[in-house]
Amino acid sequence: MKNPHSPSYDQLMGFTRRHFLGSSGLGLGAMALSNLLGSGSARAAEGGVLGAPHHFAKVKRVIYLFQAGGPSHLETFDFKPVLRQGHGKPLPKEVIGNQRLSTMSGNQSSLAMAGSFTDFSKHGKSGMEISNTLPYTQKIADEICLIRSMHTEAINHDPAITFFCSGNQVPGRPSMGSWASYGLGSMNDNLPAFIVLVSKDASRDQPLYSRLWGAGFLPSEHQGVQFRSGKEPVLYLTNPEGVSPHVRRGMLDALGKLNLDQAAQELDPEINARIAQAEMAFRMQTSVPDATDLSKESEETFQLYGPESKNPGTFAANCLLARRLIERDVRFVQLFHQGWDQHGDVVGGINRQCKQTDQASAALVMDLKRRGLLDDTLVVWGGEFGRTAYSQGKVSGNNYGRDHHPRCFSIWLAGGGVKGGFTHGTTDDFGYNILDGAVHVHDLHATMLHLMGVDHEKLVYKFQGRYYRLTDIAGKIVKPILT
Numbered sequence: 001m002k003n004p005h006s007p008s009y010d011q012l013m014g015f016t017r018r019h020f021l022g023s024s025g026l027g028l029g030a031m032a033l034s035n036l037l038g039s040g041s042a043r044a045a046e047g048g049v050l051g052a053p054h055h056f057a058k059v060k061r062v063i064y065l066f067q068a069g070g071p072s073h074l075e076t077f078d079f080k081p082v083l084r085q086g087h088g089k090p091l092p093k094e095v096i097g098n099q100r101l102s103t104m105s106g107n108q109s110s111l112a113m114a115g116s117f118t119d120f121s122k123h124g125k126s127g128m129e130i131s132n133t134l135p136y137t138q139k140i141a142d143e144i145c146l147i148r149s150m151h152t153e154a155i156n157h158d159p160a161i162t163f164f165c166s167g168n169q170v171p172g173r174p175s176m177g178s179w180a181s182y183g184l185g186s187m188n189d190n191l192p193a194f195i196v197l198v199s200k201d202a203s204r205d206q207p208l209y210s211r212l213w214g215a216g217f218l219p220s221e222h223q224g225v226q227f228r229s230g231k232e233p234v235l236y237l238t239n240p241e242g243v244s245p246h247v248r249r250g251m252l253d254a255l256g257k258l259n260l261d262q263a264a265q266e267l268d269p270e271i272n273a274r275i276a277q278a279e280m281a282f283r284m285q286t287s288v289p290d291a292t293d294l295s296k297e298s299e300e301t302f303q304l305y306g307p308e309s310k311n312p313g314t315f316a317a318n319c320l321l322a323r324r325l326i327e328r329d330v331r332f333v334q335l336f337h338q339g340w341d342q343h344g345d346v347v348g349g350i351n352r353q354c355k356q357t358d359q360a361s362a363a364l365v366m367d368l369k370r371r372g373l374l375d376d377t378l379v380v381w382g383g384e385f386g387r388t389a390y391s392q393g394k395v396s397g398n399n400y401g402r403d404h405h406p407r408c409f410s411i412w413l414a415g416g417g418v419k420g421g422f423t424h425g426t427t428d429d430f431g432y433n434i435l436d437g438a439v440h441v442h443d444l445h446a447t448m449l450h451l452m453g454v455d456h457e458k459l460v461y462k463f464q465g466r467y468y469r470l471t472d473i474a475g476k477i478v479k480p481i482l483t
Contacts, residue, residue, distance in 0.1 A: 048185030053453025058417030058483075059378040060187065061326045062180065062448065063333045065319070065361055067353075068161060069206050069340030070409075072387035072402050074431050075116050075350045076131045077410035078148050080389070082429040084115030088395045095389070095432050102155050104343065104392060105403040111390035113430070114400040117347045126421030133354040136362035142421035143365050143374075144381075144412040145481050149425020149437040150444070152385050152406045157206045157341070160384035160406065163441055165212045167470045174216035174461075176445060177332035179470045180452060181222040182215075183459045187329035190287035192280060194332045195325055196224040200313035201356060203339030213334060217463040219273040221280070224334065227321070229313025233292045237284055245285070252278055291324055304367060306359040316360035323367055326377055340383055343392050344401035365414045374415050378451055380444075382411025389430040408434045411444075417451040417483055424481050442475035450477045 074080060091111045105111070118133050124141030137144070154160035159169035166173040174182070177194035186193035196213045213224030227233045239248050256275055263271040294310070294317060301320070302309050309316040315337045322333045337357055342349035361381055368374040386409025387402030408427045414420065425437030446456040449470065456475055460467045 048181070048183045050183045050454070050459065053184065054455040054458060055453055057451070057453025058376070059415060059451045060376045061329070061331055061333070062177075062378045062380065062452070063322050063326060063364065064176075064335070065357075065364075065379065065381045066161075066164070066334060066336050067340050067357070067381065067383040068202075068208060068336055068338045069157070069342075069383060070160075070385045070387060070404055071340045071353070071383045072342065072346065072350060073148070073408070073410040073427075074114075074387060074389065074402070075118055075346065076134060076354075077129075077146055077412070078427060078431050079116065079120035079129055079131070080429060080431045083113050083389055083431065086113040087115035088112050091390045091430065091432075095428070095430050099407065100155060102404050105388065105390070108393075111388075112395045112400075113389060114346070114391040114395060114402060117398050118350070124421055126423075128421060128423060131354075133350055134358045136359040140362045140365050140414070143369065144414045145418040145420060146410060146412045146423045147425055147437075147439050147478075147481065148408070148410045148423060148427055149434045150382070150386075150409050150411050150439050150441075151434060152441050154385070155404050155406050157384065157404075160404075161206070161208075161212060164384050166216065167442065167445055167472055171209075171211050172216055173468070174218045174222070174470070175211075175213045175224060176448070176470055177213060177224050177334055178215040178218050178222040179449075179459060180332045180454075182218045182461070183449075183454055184331060184452065187331055190280075190283040191291065191325070191328055191330050192225040192284075193330065194222065194224040194334075195330050196226045197318040197321060197333070197335045198226065198228075199315040199318060199335070199337040199356075200229055201308065201311075201315060202337045203352075205339055205341045208336050208338065212336075217468070218461060219269055221273045221276045224332075227288075227292065229317070233288050234281075234284060237281055237288065239285070248282065252282055287328075291328055292321060294320060294324075301367070305363040308356075309360065309363075315357050316363075319360040319364040320367075323364060323371075323373070326368075326373065327371075342387065342402055345399060346387075346402055347399050368415070376416045378413060378415040378417065378448065380411065380413050380448070383409070385409055386431075389432045405432070407432065413481070418481050419483055422481060424478070437480070439478050440474070442471040443478050445470050446475035447478045447481070451482075 091113045118131050120129050120131050122129050123138040126142055128141040130138045154163050154169050162171055163169045165175050181193035215223035259271050259275050305320050306316045308314040309320050311317055318335050325333050339353055365379055368377055385404055385406040388405045391400035392403040393401050426435045428435055449456045456471045460469045
């Protein structure tokens with residue numbers, strides 16, 4: 001039975017023909033060249049398959065600050081005095097019950113409680129309790145919506161990160177940014193709808209794969225485009241030596257005609273995706289250098305984001321670049337910062353990670369707000385799971401390690417449509433189980449799409465005989481956090 005929410009094949013092909021052939025009489029090359037030269041009115045930004053949002057969108061753009069490795073909620077946003085009081089003593093067995101443990105600590109004869117090394121304090125009018133390892137985040141307490149009751153299904157990094165980025169633990173599904181691009185399209189004619197930034201100053205503890213921002217079975221033009229630091233932010237974007245823009249334009253025109261002939265014969269939408277990507281790359285030759293030129297920022301702005309913001313490719317510089325990208329109406333920007341996998345030396349690891357990320361994360365929210373961009377931008381901060389209340393291995397004085405913990409952890413959101421200075425969900429005295437307000441990964445995705453004006457049950461794609469969506473067959477909107 002056909003899903004009534006899914007566009008038909010004829011609709012999809014009709015959209016493809018309209019998009020690439022148009023009715024203006026201009027060819028692909030003429031449209032791109034006239035846009036680059038500024039002649040006439042700018043070509044309208046590419047629309048998504050939905051045509052228009054399902055309902056009023058409270059946010060137009062998303063910046064996702066993904067903290068890869070699993071930040072410990074117990075050292076950041078969920079203080080548990082009981083653990084500190086019982087530091088080094090066995091964790092009561094009834095707390096764990098028959099729950100699954102990772103193989104890294106599941107064979108320990110006893111599981112010793114590990115109290116946080118850092119103090120927490122209350123901040124803002126809301127009195128939100130935040131770790132003293134995050135002094136800059138403390139300053140934006142009234143801007144963030146803190147969720148202490150996130151939970152996920154995977155207990156190991158790769159499936160857990162894949163699950164957060166695509167809604168499924170198995171590789172191959174479209175990423176959340178790709179779904180946003182596919183459904184809503186681009187708001188900018190000269191930059192991709194979905195851009196990815198990876199910190200060069202992060203510890204390389206867990207690998208990141210390009211499939212985390214891939215398009216999966218969606219048309220390939222919706223995949224995330226990674227921007228890198230250095231002279232060539234996007235690989236193979238610049239013309240080879242001796243090839244002028246005029247020559248490149250002629251080559252693309254000739255290639256476009258061949259591809260259109262092939263598309264007319266084979267009716268393969270992926271051919272048109274290749275055309276779209278080639279044309280976008282041509283336009284990006286001028287737009288990318290401007291967008292990534294941080295030298296245009298004021299000294300006051302660099303001070304806001306911290307000294308590393310002058311060093312392209314660092315987390316701080318990427319946060320600043322993310323603001324520049326959403327100013328140019330990039331729809332989805334995702335930053336990845338590795339190094340949160342503290343199986344040992346939590347004290348040193350957490351201090352190092354917070355020093356790298358705290359100031360810039362808070363600065364991004366403050367910068368967006370003062371520029372009037374926070375009202376229609378959603379910022380998300382968090383990792384793939386939390387850490388255990390017990391120590392992996394023996395507690396050594398004040399130092400300890402924490403294993404993976406998918407049953408409860410913390411993330412925060414800020415921006416349009418979510419309540420600032422609001423805390424949702426509670427965990428038990430050990431930070432091990434959720435007591436109320438549980439939020440699943442599918443629930444987070446459903447809520448993000450809802451804020452972007454999309455009904456998560458209606459944004460679907462038929463592949464191999466089945467209709468797929470980002471939230472699979474689950475997901476509910478987390479209404480208590482919404483304004």
